[in-house]
Amino acid sequence: MTRTDYFNDPNAPAANSIGVAVSAFTLNERGELLMIRRTDNDLYALPGGNLELGETLSEALAREVQEETGITVEVTELIGAYSNPRHVIAYDDGEVRQEFSICFRANPTGGEPRTSSESKEVHWVPRNKIADLNVHPSIRLRIQHGFENRQSAFFT
Template sequence: MGRIEYWHDPSAPKANSLVPACGVLAINRDGRILLQRRRDTGQWALPMGKMEIGESPTACAVRETLEETGIEVELTGLLGIFSDPTHIVAYTDGEVRQEYEVTFLARPIAGDPTSNDEASEVGWFRIDQIDDLDIHGTMRRQIAHYVNDTMPHFD
């Protein structure tokens, strides 16, 4: 299923659903961030997906990361809760979603980056490599929140 993301776009269609999504910003011991290239948009993104009924946000984040990247993670904290009524995702099946994203910090505990039916590529990226990637603004905002507010800085 295809999708188009809108952000601060007055031409965006009106949302017809509000869906909680959970994901992770995983950091390996080398300080690299786990990203996947979405098959539906071609853009790089944090692993994240729709929470299922009966599932906790933490379980959703761990499940989605494994499904989308092949990496099993252990959650280490909360990056943030990101909700913006101007961030609209329109799907080809007619759903027009206003996202509500809970993003956790995590570290890898098993697995290797693996492409699949949701991600054409998966990899670990240094912070200085991310600027050159095609990443939607809402994902960049989450990564910037980590880099500017959370990431340890060494002098």
């Protein structure tokens, strides 16, 4: 399924749904950030996805990271809760979802990078190369907060 992100766009379609999503800020021992290149919008992003019924947020995050990247992680800390009614995601099935994502810090515990149906690329990206990637502003904000090591979680 393809998606189109609308951010502060007065011509964006009206949201008709909202769901809980999670994303992972994961650094390896070299300080490189685990990122994917999404298959649905061709943007670079933190791995993550939707919470499924019967899961905790930590379980959803670990599952999504493993599915999208091949890397297993342990969730360690909340970075922030991101909700923005001016950021909507339109899918080709007619759903238009308002952004609501909870970003966690996670430590890699195993696995080898590999792609999936949701990730056409998986990379450990050096911090000084992230600015060169095509990353949505909402993901850039989460990355910024992850590197800041804030005293308290961000929320909107």
